[in-house]
Amino acid sequence: MAAIREEADVSPSGAAAIEDIATRHLVQPWPTSGSIGAEARGLIQSGEGIYVTDHTGRRLIDGPAGMWCVNVGHRRPELAQVLYDQAMDLSYNSPWYTTNAPSAVLAERLAGHAPEGMNHVFYTTGGSSAVETALRFMQFYNNVRGRPEKKLIVSREGAYHGSTYLSASLNGRPRDHDWMDSASQLVLKLSSPNPFRRPSGVSVEAFCDGLVEEFRTLIATTGAERIGAFVAEPIQASGGVIVPPGDYLKRMRALCTEHDILYISDEVVTAFGRLGQVFASDDVFGIKPDMITFAKGVTSGYFPLGGVMIASRLFSDLRQSNHSDAMFAHGLTYSSHPIGCAVALKNLDILEDGLLEQARTISGHFQSRLKALEALPLVGEVRGLGLMACIECVADRVSNNPLTLDLEVGKRIDKHCQEMGLLVRPLINMCVMSPPLTISENQIDEMADILDRSIRLTQDELVREGLWKG
Template sequence: MSHSAAALYKKATQDAKDHLIQPWPSAGSIGAEARGVLGQGEGIYVHDDRGRKLIDGPAGMWCTNVGHRNAVLADTLREQAMELSYNSPWYTSNEPSAELARRIGAHAPGDLNHVFFTTGGSTAVESALRLAQYYNNVRGLEGKKKFICRDGGYHGSTYLSASLNGSQRSRNWMDFADDMMIRLSCPDPFRRPKGMSLEAFRDQLVKEFADAVAAHGADTIAAFIGEPIMASGGVIVPPEGYFKAIREICTENDILFIADEVVTAFGRLGHVFASEACFDVVPDIITFAKGVTSGYFPLGGMAVSDRLLSTLRNSNHPEAMYAHGLTYSSHPIGCAVALKNLDILEGGLLDHTREITPYFHDKLKRLEELDLVGEVRGMGLMACIECVADRESQNPIRLDTEVGVRIDRHCQELGLLLRPLVHMCVMSPPLVITREQIDTMADILHEGISRTMRDLRAEGIWNG
């Protein structure tokens, strides 16, 4: 690293510590925290302030799907900014957003042919929740306002979207609209009752859902919302048939089914949308963000069923306004980038993702030979390595709740950046990753976990 680059990194670190409020800070460090600085990226790699070249294991935040330093997307940013940098969506529209809506509608399942664009995942989910409530108000069903969500889920940081979140860690010190939420069990097969089959576990979850609808009354419930795969909850893949059964109960009870595909859409599972392709479900609304621009521009949105919009247009309240919008809805630069990103996905990257997925999981599954690893699970280019105190009890290590951070530190020394989640490590690399790069990633993970095991034993924290 050159002297000038080192000086820039040092200044950035100090400026952040003096002036920048980071996401999810603790009270003891809020407004005074310096996190590692990244300087540049290329393909699946990023370079940090210590001069290390690291595999970007989490693809930023599940989003850098086509990789870093993609010239096509970078050029599109500049070209669209020079053509039209912004227009007010209240009074005008732009060509990229109209074309993108058409192309997304063509990929969306069923009759989800209309798209509302937002600034990211949180605002996409917030928009969907507000649309569900508005939909029932216009129909004269003002009491139909509650949402069914699940423990372990993550849906955003705005007020309603955050109120859905099921992690206790995110709920201890914040306020939420809990009176509007009906929270169900996490559909985590790894932690199902001992001796219970996957089929029985699925049936138990479905019965819990049906019982909740009966207990609260379908006339009070606006929608169910769920991630096809719980991403930040630890890459939880529900039992086969679970979502299809939930969808059927929703249809029978006039409850909207919202699939939160902020992570799983735009290639992460090898398809533009995963709901129907991977789970055989056609939702009423799909939310998306992250991979829609591969992180090159903040953009999100929701694809909405024609049936919902037709019901609204044909209601007895043509004056009823969906009083919801964002200054940067349908942003021309974001939509132009998303169009080029979709070209790349359609041009072979989706095929590559589906082809390389079995190799990715086969290599990572071998980590289960390590005593600290309870399970390696996932789908598509998403995986989680869950660490446990022992496999018999399946308990996470509670004496050292940041074991994931320890593994991440070792892996960074070896050339891999992870997403540590307490006792778990999440992997979701850029979709452009090769077999050779997967080999390197898996080897580093094996060594990083092995070093962590030695540390824990030496410190007397764990004797596995």
């Protein structure tokens, strides 16, 4: 690749200058009003494989794979080469009146991995815009079919679906709505399918039955003629890696089919190898949705790209309507971006060339090593599937509900982990892990050992400070 890579200034003074610029000019995601527009976060200098290096030269295992996304690892020269080659060939074309080859070829490749009958894709720029697109398509679909009242969207507590207006309205984490407006009048919420937080004395099977009955009751009381879509992550990712019980997803899919409610499977996190398959909806959970949203791992974070896989039957319904001139007035300047689609094609090559199998093979070791952390008194549960896991710490085992203290637990563990060479993603009292699929057994062991030591140090601190009795 005919390009010159200039090394940035990694000296203390150089890092301080970057932090000063960020503090004065950069608005970070999800800031609080007390620091908004005046905040510098930890400076990452470079990445390679499963590691990132901070400005001090300290190398850390990238436990969250960036943001669930660097599935094939950092600094893959073949992806960098594709970025360069495609930019030099065709850097951009307008999807309003032209088509590029990478987007068409990628669409065919994705259809080959999607559930049967899901043969079309609409490209977006990321996960939020993918979910937004799916919801807008649902609205358009029902308008064209003469059902303008069928627009309500069913989501779940603990869910995370994005940051755009409609997608954020689906989010089921309370803090997401504390200070932000949303289209709450369009959204109905069901309980999170979290077996760990089920009522005391209730079996997992009975808990699952109750979740399905809750949806059935919601449909009966609201009216199926008013509900347009059910949106669900196969595994609630940012909600704490919530793996649903038993045949929960199949039964929810069946209710949607029975009542003509579109089932949207949000695979922004679970697709592209995270669970060992390109798409997990059918291959892992045995469901065939009407739409699948994706992003993140489709390019392993090397370029912003997302999309929606859409069942062909929905297009057939539209073409058979009495409104052939109805326009789906939705699109993005960077839909079907040639560079993003070219990178996604090479990324898919890497996944298909053994990495999917590697993820399936190594996931058992990953889950078992982290599961052993449940022996620590502070750990309430370790749960996960594939190369996704969450270590949930519970300081209060009497009520089994997080206390104010739990708000600090994740921060303390995160601090110790970083000092020992591991990045984690603290979510209040939970540590979320989703490393690159290229991770080895030895690297998993190192990750688990660091987590073990960090949690033990946090336990000792809490006892020493009189905050926890252990």
